[in-house]
Amino acid sequence: ETGVTQTPRHLVMGMTNKKSLKCEQHLGHNAMYWYKQSAKKPLELMFVYSLEERVENNSVPSRFSPECPNSSHLFLHLHTLQPEDSALYLCASSQTTHQPQHFGDGTRLSIL
């Protein structure tokens, strides 16, 4: 069983749909992260949760809404997305912030 699991692996949705991305970590870590990886751009940090509390919101549009119900699970709720939101969304976790981060394999999101 991999350390950080993301589902679904691929998602195609229209601009008016609502969907959620899920991340689960089996490493006993206390910090979790969402990143956006677009072609030809550096990875962009979106959100950081530490002990289930959001500690970083990196100027992300409100059409992205994170949720961290416990230290093992992290969600990213999506609604009324734009075509430029098509990207690979990566989840990561670490023992604490400042510790090395372990990444999931990502969700490839395509907005029609």
Added chain:
Amino acid sequence: AQSVTQLGSHVSVSEGALVLLRCNYSSSVPPYLFWYVQYPNQGLQLLLKYTSAATLVKGINGFEAEFKKSETSFHLTKPSAHMSDAAEYFCAVSDASNTGKLIFGQGTTLQVKP
């Protein structure tokens, strides 16, 4: 503010040749530095990290990196490239804030020719 620059978006080497991927950083405080590798259709995997201990850091798969404060560099090397090393490599610096967020470079795609 911290930043990372990776010199060369594409590097091509022959199998068995030396691999050198360049990374320069900017940081107002002593940095934590990382190298990650990403294989196709996968997430990022930690290769090695520098956290102010030894300046020469050894990682997985035969990779190592040397922290040079005077040059603000953290270049990644491997003496002999394998075909399986073909991937994208990211250098990152840890932000000095409490969140410890990672600031990534643009990435370098390593091609290994037979």
